[in-house]
Structure formats: C-alpha cells, structure tokens
Amino acid sequence: MTIVAPHITKQPSPPAPVARTKRSRKLRDNLTGHAFLIGAVVCFALFMWFPMIRGIVMSFQRTRRGETTWVGWDNYTRIVADPSFWIAWKNTFVFTLLALVLGYLLPFFVAILLNELRHFKGYLRILVYLPVMLPPASALFLFKYYAYDPSDAGLFNAILKVLHLPTSEWMQSPGMTIPAMVIASTWMNMGGAVLIYLASLQNIPGELYEAAELDGAGVARRIWNVTIPQTRLILALLAMLQIVATMQLFIEPLILANGAGTQDSATSVAYLIYQHGFFQNDLNGAAALGVIMLLVLAAFSAVYVRLTTKQD
Secondary structure, eight states: OOOOOOOOOOOOOOOHHHHHHHHHHHHHHHHHHHHHHHHHHHHHIIIIIHHHHHHHHHTTEEEETTEEEEOTTHHHHHHHHSHHHHHHHHHHHHHHHHHIIIIIHHHHHHHHHHHHOOSSHHHHHHHHHHHHHSOHHHHHHHIIIIISOSSTTSHHHHHHHHTTOOOOOGGGSTTTHHHHHHHHHHHHHHHHHHHHHHHHHTTSOHHHHHHHHHTTOOHHHHIIIIIHHHTHHHHHHHHHHHHHHHHTOOHHHHHHSTTTOGGGTTOOHHHHHHHHHHTSOOHHHHHHHHHHHHHHHHHHHHHHHHHHHHHO
8 A cells, every 4th residue: 555645835935025024024123122222222321221330339449639539448437427417317217207197198099089089080180199299399398398397377386376285386396297298298208109009999890898898897807808919019119219209308407407407306318418519518428328238239239129029
C-alpha cells in the first residue's frame, strides 16, 4: 500500500516593497515612542536627577569666597550638632503624626458620608474640592489674618466665644502652633484625597453591603468589614503619600508663623534647609540637611514597600 503525502501549498512570500513598508512603519513607530521617552528622561535628568546629585556632591564640600574644597563629613557633623536640627525634626514628626490623625482619616470619612448621600452630591463634591483650587499662599493668608486672629475678631476665637470656651492665641502660642498648621493644611489639601476615596468607594460591589446588612451589621461593622478591606490598597498608598508630603512641611510655617514661630515652635526640616541656604548663606550645610531628609524618606519608603509586599 502506497501512502501519498498530502500536497502542501506553499504560501507566497509578501513582495519585497510590502515587507520594507511594514519594517519602516514599525521603525517609525518605535522612533516616535523613543522620542517621547527621551524628552521625559531629559526633563527628569535636568530638573530632578542633576540637582539631587549636585546636592549630594555639595554636601561634602565647603565654598568660601568662590573657592570650593572637600571637607568630607564636616557639614554633616556641624548640622547634627546644631540644636535647631533636633527641634526641626521633632516639630516635623509631630506635624506628620497629627496630620495622619486628622488629615488622613478625615477625608476618608468625608468620602464615606458623601457616598451615602442621595441628594446634592455634585454640589458637595465641588464644595469639598474648592480649597484645593485656591493657591496655597492665598489660603494660608486667609487663615493667618482671618481665622487665626488672636483677638475676638478672629473666626475661630469668635466660635469659641459663642460656645463659652476659652479662646486661643493660635500661632502666637507655642503649644497651638503645630495643631493650627495641621488644621490649615488639612483644609487646603483634603479635597483631592476625598475624590480619590470616592472613586474607590464607588467600585465596591453593592452586594457586599447587602450581605452585611442581612447579617445584621451596623454602619461601623460595614465600614470595618467591607469598606476598609475593599479600599485597603488606596488607603495604604495615600498613607505613604501623606507621610512623604507632610515630612516636607515648608509653606505652612513660612506664612502662618513667619518661619520659625514662637520659641522655634514651627521650625521644620524643610524650613531649616531654606534658612541655611538663603539667610545664613550656608549652601553646603543646606545640602547636607537635604541629603539627610532624602535618606530618611528613602528609608521610610523602603520599609513601606517591604511591609506592603509581605501583606500582598
């Protein structure tokens, strides 16, 4: 018995001009993509990487009368020995902790409240986001001269007086300086976080809440057992962004407390860098302090990534 192999028709290869056209189109697309990528890389290199590397180099140098010399760790030891260094870090950490309590949790619960409302949702979202559209300097001057006026004419003191509570000196009181800055910062920046939380909340399946209600869960249990687990990734991401942003506290003490505040109660690490660089003409010390802040934030980011990776 003879087996005849099936006849396989060989597909003709595309003409050479068509193949060259496809290759040229693919090459052109790749060049376009790389051109856009190169533009972004150049911008990052000029405005982020180069200043960062230049700052690290300057932190090991000393410039006097136009002459630059290498001094090793002298700038770091001098900065750390300055009493203002520890005061600035203490104020920065206290501000960050208070901002996590108020500025991180409050937007989440405001978003939950707006998500549950049936009427005027659009109007209330605009009202919550409106402070974000104001220039930060304008908003802080509004707080400084209207809300935090230490006399009875100030908004907050007028409210306290109506409630028969003791008034405050606000920014003139060392004990109230950081809480007052946290209140102003939260009011200015919470709108963006509220919108992000709202978008996350609207992606939660309604069946989960219905099942929780059938099980007899109240509002608190539904938030704890449904809302928080479903928005865990957004909560973790915004927590990291909140800490990194608040650690770079600068404009609030600069405007509200005229820089250092009463008894250095408002001095932050970022403001201390500004003070060394522009008031004391100590650019090398400012660079060393900036590198220290960079290392602290990098260490926190590394710990955060490690912990979130383990949880996932």
